[in-house]
Amino acid sequence: MTISADDKKQGWRQFTIGMTLYAVLIIGLNVLSGPLQLDKRLLIALTFVPILAALWAMLGWIKVVRGQDELQQKIVSEGVHWAVGLTALSTFSYGLLESYVNLPRLSMMWVVPLIGVTGALGQAFAWRRYR
Amino acid sequence: MHGGVTVKNRLRELRGEQGWSQAELAARLGVSRQTVNALEVGKYDPSLPLAFKLARLFGRSIEYIFTDEAA
Incomplete structure (x- = not known):
């Protein structure tokens, strides 16, 4: 298609x-x-x-x-990997801090913007490699 | 470089022969100008379908356009 x-x-x-x-x-x-x-x-x-x-x-x-063309798709894919990795690490780390250091509970609503920001940063980072 | 293989290409030279800009070549290939630039500077190696498209467009074989440095 x-x-x-x-x-x-x-x-x-x-x-x-x-x-x-x-x-x-x-x-x-x-x-x-x-x-x-x-x-x-x-x-x-x-x-x-x-x-x-x-x-x-x-x-x-x-x-x-x-x-998108194949290179753009590759860059988006790298961005998604960055977003998944960074979001997983930061939410998991904060979860540990909530448990052990009693930091305030944060709403899960923040996960979506975090994915958006880390995805955009990841794509920008990936673009630099192909310039 | 891809898995220890360094691929060189003659895309800039062939595009120059045709008198096309990167944007023009990109439009003919159906890719972005950034992708053409990444191909020309050797930062990105194309898929086989895109390599065939390039070969057809320039009327040359894939082996003529792309060469393995080690070969």
């Missing part, structure tokens, strides 16, 4: 809209969940709405990667 430049462009659009929607929904949920005193079951259901937006964004990102 060949992915056209249009598919790639559509993938970028899907990713951008999906992540924006995800951020807006997360903020909206945080703001509204307190004052509205929603039923717990409804709140559980609403919590998954931003995740659907993020899932849609993720599918868009996969379209983007499929539309």
Whole structure:
């Protein structure tokens, strides 16, 4: 299957809209969940709405990667390896610190931005090797 | 270098003969300009399908375009 430049462009659009929607929904949920005193079951259901937006964004990102050439895919792959490694090491280390040094508990919500940042840094690092 | 093999190529020379810019060659190959640059400076060795594409585009054999330094 060949992915056209249009598919790639559509993938970028899907990713951008999906992540924006995800951020807006997360903020909206945080703001509204307190004052509205929603039923717990409804709140559980609403919590998954931003995740659907993020899932849609993720599918868009996969379209983007499929539309890239082989070197770009290799660089993205290296970036993903950096993201997985660094996120695993940092969350595991912080988990140990929470247990043994009684550092404050952190929300698991921070894992996603951490993956994003380490993935971007990993890709930038990988790009340098091929310049 | 890939697994102890150093691959040299004549891509810059062949592109120069055609009078193409890196961007032009990239468009003909369906890859990014950065990828063409990485190929030319020997930082990246192409897959076999991309090597065949290059060979077809320049009307030369893969062996003419890419050579193993040790050979």
